Amino acid sequence: MAIFNLNINGKKQQVDTDPDTPLLWVLRDHFHLKGTKYGCGIAQCGACTIHVDGVAMRSCSLPISAISEQKIKTIEGLSEAGDHPVQKAWMSHDVPQCGYCQAGQIMSAAALLENNPNPNDTDIDAAMHGNICRCGTYLRIKAAIKTAAKMG
Amino acid sequence: MSTIKTSIARRSFLKSSALAGGGLMLGFSWLASCQTKTEAEILAMPKEWFDINSYLKIGDNGVVTIYTPNPEFGQNVRTSMPMLVAEELDIDWKKVLVEQAPYHPKNFGFQFTGGSRGIMSRWEPLRMAGASARQMLRTAAAAIWEVPVEEITTEGGMLFHEPTNKSAGYGEMASAAVDVPVPTEVKLKDSKDFKIIGHSKKNVDAHNIVTGKTTFGMDYQKEGMLIAMIVHPPAFGMTLKSIEDTQVKTMSGIKDVITIKSYPKDYQKGSFDANAFPEIVAIVGSSTWQVMKAKKQLKVEWQPIAASTETILGFRGDKQTKHIPAGLESTDTHRSQMEALAAKPGKIVRQDGDPRSAFKKAAKIIERTYEAPFLAHNCMEPLNAFAHVTGDKAMIAAPIQIPGFVMPTLAASLGIPVENIDMELTRMGGGFGRKAYGHYVLEAALISQKVNAPVKLIYTREDDMTNGIYRPTYQATYRAALDDNNDLIALHVKAGGIPESPLFANRFPAGALDNYLAEEWSADSNITIGAFRAPRSNFMAGAEQSFLDEVAEAAGKDPIDFRLDLLKRAKENPVGEKNDYDAARYAGVLELVKEKAGWGDNQTGVHRGVSAYFCHNTYAAHILDMTIEDGKPVVQKVCCVIDCGVVVNPDAAINMAEGAITDGVGNAFFGEMTFKNGVPEKNNFHQYRMIRIGEAPKAIEVHFVENDISPTGMGEPPFPPIFGAVANALYKATGKRRYRQPFLGEEHVLG
Numbered sequence: 001m002a003i004f005n006l007n008i009n010g011k012k013q014q015v016d017t018d019p020d021t022p023l024l025w026v027l028r029d030h031f032h033l034k035g036t037k038y039g040c041g042i043a044q045c046g047a048c049t050i051h052v053d054g055v056a057m058r059s060c061s062l063p064i065s066a067i068s069e070q071k072i073k074t075i076e077g078l079s080e081a082g083d084h085p086v087q088k089a090w091m092s093h094d095v096p097q098c099g100y101c102q103a104g105q106i107m108s109a110a111a112l113l114e115n116n117p118n119p120n121d122t123d124i125d126a127a128m129h130g131n132i133c134r135c136g137t138y139l140r141i142k143a144a145i146k147t148a149a150k151m152g
Numbered sequence: 153m154s155t156i157k158t159s160i161a162r163r164s165f166l167k168s169s170a171l172a173g174g175g176l177m178l179g180f181s182w183l184a185s186c187q188t189k190t191e192a193e194i195l196a197m198p199k200e201w202f203d204i205n206s207y208l209k210i211g212d213n214g215v216v217t218i219y220t221p222n223p224e225f226g227q228n229v230r231t232s233m234p235m236l237v238a239e240e241l242d243i244d245w246k247k248v249l250v251e252q253a254p255y256h257p258k259n260f261g262f263q264f265t266g267g268s269r270g271i272m273s274r275w276e277p278l279r280m281a282g283a284s285a286r287q288m289l290r291t292a293a294a295a296i297w298e299v300p301v302e303e304i305t306t307e308g309g310m311l312f313h314e315p316t317n318k319s320a321g322y323g324e325m326a327s328a329a330v331d332v333p334v335p336t337e338v339k340l341k342d343s344k345d346f347k348i349i350g351h352s353k354k355n356v357d358a359h360n361i362v363t364g365k366t367t368f369g370m371d372y373q374k375e376g377m378l379i380a381m382i383v384h385p386p387a388f389g390m391t392l393k394s395i396e397d398t399q400v401k402t403m404s405g406i407k408d409v410i411t412i413k414s415y416p417k418d419y420q421k422g423s424f425d426a427n428a429f430p431e432i433v434a435i436v437g438s439s440t441w442q443v444m445k446a447k448k449q450l451k452v453e454w455q456p457i458a459a460s461t462e463t464i465l466g467f468r469g470d471k472q473t474k475h476i477p478a479g480l481e482s483t484d485t486h487r488s489q490m491e492a493l494a495a496k497p498g499k500i501v502r503q504d505g506d507p508r509s510a511f512k513k514a515a516k517i518i519e520r521t522y523e524a525p526f527l528a529h530n531c532m533e534p535l536n537a538f539a540h541v542t543g544d545k546a547m548i549a550a551p552i553q554i555p556g557f558v559m560p561t562l563a564a565s566l567g568i569p570v571e572n573i574d575m576e577l578t579r580m581g582g583g584f585g586r587k588a589y590g591h592y593v594l595e596a597a598l599i600s601q602k603v604n605a606p607v608k609l610i611y612t613r614e615d616d617m618t619n620g621i622y623r624p625t626y627q628a629t630y631r632a633a634l635d636d637n638n639d640l641i642a643l644h645v646k647a648g649g650i651p652e653s654p655l656f657a658n659r660f661p662a663g664a665l666d667n668y669l670a671e672e673w674s675a676d677s678n679i680t681i682g683a684f685r686a687p688r689s690n691f692m693a694g695a696e697q698s699f700l701d702e703v704a705e706a707a708g709k710d711p712i713d714f715r716l717d718l719l720k721r722a723k724e725n726p727v728g729e730k731n732d733y734d735a736a737r738y739a740g741v742l743e744l745v746k747e748k749a750g751w752g753d754n755q756t757g758v759h760r761g762v763s764a765y766f767c768h769n770t771y772a773a774h775i776l777d778m779t780i781e782d783g784k785p786v787v788q789k790v791c792c793v794i795d796c797g798v799v800v801n802p803d804a805a806i807n808m809a810e811g812a813i814t815d816g817v818g819n820a821f822f823g824e825m826t827f828k829n830g831v832p833e834k835n836n837f838h839q840y841r842m843i844r845i846g847e848a849p850k851a852i853e854v855h856f857v858e859n860d861i862s863p864t865g866m867g868e869p870p871f872p873p874i875f876g877a878v879a880n881a882l883y884k885a886t887g888k889r890r891y892r893q894p895f896l897g898e899e900h901v902l903g
Contacts, residue, residue, distance in 0.1 A: 001404070018404065018441065025441040029379075034371035035364020037581070038440075039532050040613045044837035047532060075364030082363040090362045094354050094803060097811055098226030099361035100368060100532040100581025125846035132837065134532045134582050135226050136814030138848035140807065 004064050008033070009077025019065035024048045026064050027074060035075035035103045039132070046131030049104035050074050056111035058130070075103035078110060086110045089148035097135035105131045109145050118149050155339050156280060202326035204288060205334065206259035207237055207281040214309050214323035216243050219253040221260035221278075222270050223553060224357075225531075225583035226811075227867050228804040229270050231356045233278055235800055236271075239348040240282030240340060243322065244308040250356045255555040255575035263577070264554040266588055266683065268768035268865020271800055275862050276340075283338040285329070292328035293320060343798060343860050352803035357579070369551030369578040370610065372538040377606045378407060380436045380599045381443045384429040384619060385454050387830030388679045389480045392431045393455040400435065400450050405442030407605075409450065410434050412598040414591060419564055423466050424557040427591040428620040428680040434599045440610060447612075456480075457678065467557065475676045480830035483525070483625075486650055489675055490627045494521070498646050498671030502657035504727045505667035507633075510642035514633035518706055522630070522695035524893040526825040527623035527684055528832075528840060533581020534616040537596035540606035541566060546573045550593045551580035558590030566597055585683030589621045614835040622825055623684035626654045626691040630699040633667070638707040640718070642667035647692065651677040654688040660738060660766065661700070663731030664718035679827065685815065686868035689767040690875070694820070694893070697763040697876025702889060711762050711880070712746050733766040740857055741773040741793045748855050749775035749791035758788065761881030765873035769864035770796040771857075774813070776849075776877035778885050785882060785896070787817055787849040792870060794854065797861035806854045809870045813852055816874030818843025821896045 006013045008031065015030045022041075027033040027050070036059055039047030043058035050059045051073040078084045086109045096102045105128065112119055112127035119127065124145050133141065198211025209217050218234040234250045253260045261277060264270070286306055293311045294301035297318050305312045309322045343350075360366040367373075385391055397409035414430040415421065433452055437443040459478040463471055511517060537550035546568055552558060555575055563570045580587055596609035611619070628647035635641050643665050647655040653672035662668050684690060704714035716739055723735035742764050745751075751762070757779055764773035777789040790813050799805050822841035826833045834840040875893070883889050 017439075018445075020445075021439075021441045025439065028371075029439045029441070032373060033364075034367060034373070037368075037532070038370065038534070038610075040837050041444075042613075042836055042838060045532065045613075045842075078363075082359055087362040091354065091358045094358060094807060096226075096355060096358060096361045097228070097807060098532065098580060098582045099357065099366055102361050103364045106362060121850075128845045132532065132842045132844060134530060134584075134815075134842065136811035136818070136843070136848065137807065138814060138843075138845045139810055139852055141845065 004067065006067060006072060007070070008072045009074060015064070017064060019063065021064045022060050023050070023062045023064055023067060023072070024059040027059060033074050033076050037100055037103060039101065045101070046108060047101050047104040049107040049131065051107060051111055054111065054114055056108045075107060078106065084110060085148040085151040086113065086144070089144040089151065092147060093140045093144040095137050095140040095144050097137055101131060101133045105133065105141055109141070109148065112145070113149055117152065119145065155337050156276065157337055198323065202330050204285040204326070204329055205281055207278065208241065208285055210322050210326035212323045212326065214321040215247050215249060216241065216309070216322070217249045217251050219251050219260065221253045221263050221274070223263065223265045223555070223577040223580060224252070225265055225551070225553065225580035225587065227265065227270065227808060228355055228801065229265070231353055232271060232801040232804060233274055234356070235348050235353055236274060236278035237282040239346055240279040241286050242306040242308070245348055245353060247309050252577055255577055257556060262556065264556065265583060266553050266585065268770065268868040271863045272769065272865060279340050280338060283340055284335050287335045287338050288329040288332040289322055289325050291332045292325045296325070296328060349800050350798065350802065353801055355804065366579060368533050368581045369538070369549065370533050370536045370581065372549045372578060372608055374538065374540065374606045377538070377608055378436050378438065378603065379440050379443050380434050380596065380607045380609045381447050381612065382595060382609065382615060383433040383435070383447060383450055383452055384615065387480055388428050388620065388827070389457055389478060389830040390454040391429070391457045392433065393453040395433055395453070396451040400446045403442065403446045403449065405438040406435065406446050407438065408436045408603050410436070410599065410602050412595060412602065414565060414594050414598065415561070416564055419561070420465055421462060422557060422561070423464050424554060424589050425561055425591070426589050426621055426680045426682055428678065432595070434595070436599060436603050436607060444612065476678050477676050479678070481677060481679060482828050483826040486625055490625070490648065490650065493648055493673045493675055494627055494629055494646065496673070498648065498673040500669065500671050501655060502662060502668065502670040502728070502730070504662070504665065505642070507642045507644055507667040507669040510667035511631070511633045511644070514641065515636045516634040516706065517631060518634070518703055519629065519631045520699055520702060520891060521627065522698065522891050523627045524625065524691045524694070525823070526625045526679070527819060527823045528617050528825045528834070529582070529584045529586035529621070529684060530617060530840060530842065531580070531582030531584060531586055534613055535587070535592040535611040535619070536609055537593040538606070538608045539593070539596040539600040541568070541597055541601040544568050544572055546597055548573065548593060548597060549576040549578055550590070550596070551578050551583070551587055552590050552593055553580070553583045553588040557588070558593050561590070561594055562597055565594055566601055584685045585687065586621055589682050613837070617835050617840060618832040620680035621682035622679065623687070623690065624649045624652055624681045628654065628692065628695040630695065632699070632703045634703070634707055638709070640665065640703060640707065644669040646671040646673070648673035650675045651681060654691045656688065656692060658730045658732045660722065660733050661718050663726045663728055663735070664722040666727055668727065685812070686767055686872045689765065689868070689872040693763070693765040693767070693872030694875025694879060697765065697873060698879040698889070701762070701876070701880045701883070712742055712751060715742055715764065737771050737795050737857070738764065738766055741771045741795050744855060744857060745773040745775050745791055745793040748793060748853065751775060759881050759884035761877045761879065761884060763873040763876030763880060765869070765876070767872055768868045770794060770866065770869035772870045772873050774873055774877040776874070776881045778881040780885050785885060789851040789853065790849050790874070790877070791853045792855065793857065794866070794870060795857035795859070796866050796869065797859060797863045799856050800863060802856070805856070805866050808866050809854045810852045812867070812870040813874050814843060814848045816871050817849060817878055818847070820875045820878040820893060821847065822894050824894045
């Protein structure tokens with residue numbers, strides 16, 4: 001066990017845990033931030049996607065010992081009122097079916113738009129390739145990303 | 153307008169007030185995604201709620217809470233079911249709050265998600281619940297205003313008496329309505345008067361989902377809760393021998409290592425008690441990661457199972473004998489086993505005319521064999537359940553499709569009466585049939601009972617993917633006899649699988665042919681299987697529709713016209729009496745898809761495949777446009793037509809059809825589970841290929857046949873025919889027919 005100081009959604013937090021604990025389980029078990037999901041544990045499905053210093057990363061495969069000063073953002077911290085352009089676009093296209101993968105999809109999409117405000121289909125396919133949606137809402141995800149890009 | 157007898161009960165006392173939400177609002181969703189201040193005011197919490205019946209309560213401010221009875225896994229019944237109540241209640245949709253009902257069959261009937269029967273089974277009862285509440289409000293207003301009830305009209309949650317110019321909101325009359333006797337008969341609206349049904353409403357959970365607030369079973373949290381994980385045998389055909397847990401028990405955060413047996417001796421299992429691993433190890437600890445690490449360290453010895461025979465009580469009350477062979481099975485041996493069985497005479501399920509003579513005199517015979525592998529459901533949310541067993545009581549919260557089917561097993565295994573078990577129905581991160589099999593709920597409860605603590609059981613992805621309850625592997629051989637005029641004079645289908653046959657002997661093209669023979673076979677297996685989105689249909693549709701495409705080509709006919717000719721025969725002069733489809737509605741979806749997709753307007757480089765199917769009481773037809781780019785098949789567009797009667801929430805139905813089509817394309821291209829000596833050869837997404845965004849169809853267009861027929865299924869029917877559409881388009885694109893799924897597998901490039 002060791003003490004780690006973290007910056008999660010703009011808040012300074014402290015956790016006492018094993019250094020190899022993936023960030024995913026620190027978020028879920030210690031801080032009860034349950035919006036970030038467990039899907040595969042091996043960075044293959046994207047359900048656990050969060051931002052580390054603005055970069056989309058798979059929190060299931062990121063040991064807490066690799067984190068120090070970086071700013072961690074989860075779905076709960078993406079916007080205060082749930083009105084980030086990506087979230088608004090997701091609602092306007094009514095994207096979700098079961099909804100389990102959607103926080104990860106939204107975090108990947110938000111990071112994409114941060115780097116590329118006007119992505120084309122190929123850019124979207126590449127950036128979202130790591131996020132599986134078992135319900136098959138991909139068409140709406142793509143449409144919502146384009147809508148969010150227009151909202152800017 | 154139709155008058156129906158009501159069967160709406162007063163709300164009976166719920167066992168736990170925490171579950172009932174009486175006065176306490178649990179997990180409700182503020183509806184409007186972009187709420188104006190006025191709406192927020194409208195939706196302000198009422199001071200008092202009045203229970204009108206088991207499905208709804210009305211607040212003094214006119215807000216209505218509707219309890220949505222069925223569990224949700226993405227089909228959006230949490231929106232569409234309350235829409236049915238709201239329609240007949242005549243309430244403004246903006247004043248509706250939705251709350252998930254707990255498991256309580258007395259109040260909420262058969263609570264389930266499966267067989268695409270949700271909306272179909274709730275169509276009348278939920279409208280009745282709304283209509284009877286509206287009638288009680290009108291009766292209350294009539295008494296207070298001293299006017300005839302017949303003269304009281306309603307609109308948008310308001311009561312009006314025009315002759316005296318009186319009006320009141322539902323909230324003002326709710327307390328009086330509580331004392332009105334439940335009407336014995338109510339009138340339901342004509343479909344032309346619907347204001348909510350048939351008008352797209354946004355998902356009531358959308359805002360919570362996109363902000364990460366929605367809680368799934370996996371997110372369930374209770375004070376003092378421990379985390380449990382299981383270790384099940386590494387192979388089908390194996391069971392627990394012994395464990396060595398001394399070292400693991402000393403690991404940080406680990407509370408206990410136990411073994412559990414899921415069923416009491418001689419327990420009469422039901423068909424949803426399927427479970428290859430009834431004796432397993434459980435590790436219990438403080439945090440997920442600590443338990444995960446301990447799970448990897450645990451030393452377990454396994455031993456082969458002995459062959460056994462079980463009598464299973466089917467959910468229709470029938471009893472089936474099931475043989476579970478010993479041994480370690482492999483995909484290679486399954487395939488040779490299927491080949492051998494298919495070569496022997498099968499069990500004749502249906503025969504019309506004299507197929508043997510017809511084949512003898514045929515000018516041309518076409519024979520093709522289709523095969524598909526086992527499939528894993530791979531719901532994005534792995535299996536999990538929360539349980540807290542204390543003495544003779546149990547509290548469960550689980551993502552489960554058919555809670556009623558796990559209840560008797562829970563009661564028997566825990567030794568606790570059913571009435572002492574409370575169950576919350578959490579949102580499911582996907583189900584697709586997998587979460588109809590509640591062994592994981594049982595395991596959570598047994599672990600909690602044994603360690604005497606509240607426990608959340610979590611399956612790792614690997615546990616989930618290798619546990620079984622797969623879509624079976626299937627095979628079907630079709631033979632067609634054509635005469636000198638290239639007319640189809642006989643059809644023979646022989647289908648089988650491990651461990652069940654996929655055959656539907658009375659479906660199209662049965663009924664359209666004078667000479668027809670349907671046979672089936674199966675082989676026992678110790679690999680468990682279960683319902684997977686449109687069970688059996690999800691294979692038969694692809695095989696049948698690929699074959700008809702090939703026969704049409706051999707007969708020199710357009711594939712749509714060929715099917716329509718057969719359907720014309722089935723409609724005008726059907727053969728046999730057991731045909732379980734409506735030929736006119738079947739032809740209807742094909743005719744409409746032909747028109748909507750512009751069939752015949754060929755574009756260079758675009759290859760089209762058509763397919764249609766009837767299952768789960770609904771008709772679906774697809775035309776799929778494929779191109780080949782860098783040797784890879786790209787689905788450019790799917791045009792889909794569905795006849796499922798009245799569509800309650802059109803945009804949500806379109807979303808589900810898009811999902812079914814994408815899911816179907818994915819499974820047709822890549823879906824496959826294989827076995828080697830009983831071991832599932834894929835255990836996570838690095839091995840099990842799922843369709844990803846770049847591989848999904850580029851466009852999907854969904855059309856519904858407009859009619860007044862009571863709604864039927866939507867979740868499953870668009871799924872099976874897509875396999876045929878993919879196969880037929882692939883043939884057009886490559887010149888090569890494909891008979892074995894997955895069509896691409898690891899092969900990324902064609903040719």
